Amino acid sequence: MKKTVTILLFLLINSLVFSQSLVDLSKREKERRARLKGKTIIIQKGGDPARKGATLKTDPSGLAEETEGLDDLTSLDRESPPQKRMIPKTENPPEETGADQKDATDLQKLEEQLRKAKEYVELLTLKMNALWQEFYSMDDMKSRDEIQRQISETYLNLQKAQANEQKLQKDVEAR
Structure with a gap:
């Protein structure tokens, strides 16, 4: 009798905790979809x-x-193909000298490179999170070794991308 009550109590508590975690997961998923x-x-x-x-x-x-x-x-750690950015044309562009126009185009190029670098860092961060999640959900050691190798490669790529992003950020701020 005592064992039965203990088991039933355990199952009841377990079901309540599990249902609460499902509610939290659904809230997080809704927030993620709203951000995307x-x-x-x-x-x-x-x-x-x-x-x-x-x-x-x-x-x-x-x-x-x-x-x-x-x-x-x-x-996902491969570079994504370049995206085309649509820039609206102004009716009367201001008169600029050759040097000013060159500086403006250089600044636009730097800003575009910075935007792409930020997207790449975000992409690698998402991949790292997905790989860690996959690593912790695996039971097979051979699969874990492969995932660990991918995590190491992605981490190195992420560090390089973050350094590149910081360099581009400094270049943009310097102008």
């Missing part, structure tokens, strides 16, 4: 950098529409 609303996400897949990855574009309602299949999410 309106962003364009480019995922590089496969080992060929020239090959285009799948592009997910979100519509105004916040629902993602997949334009290509997502085969390999573990190859």
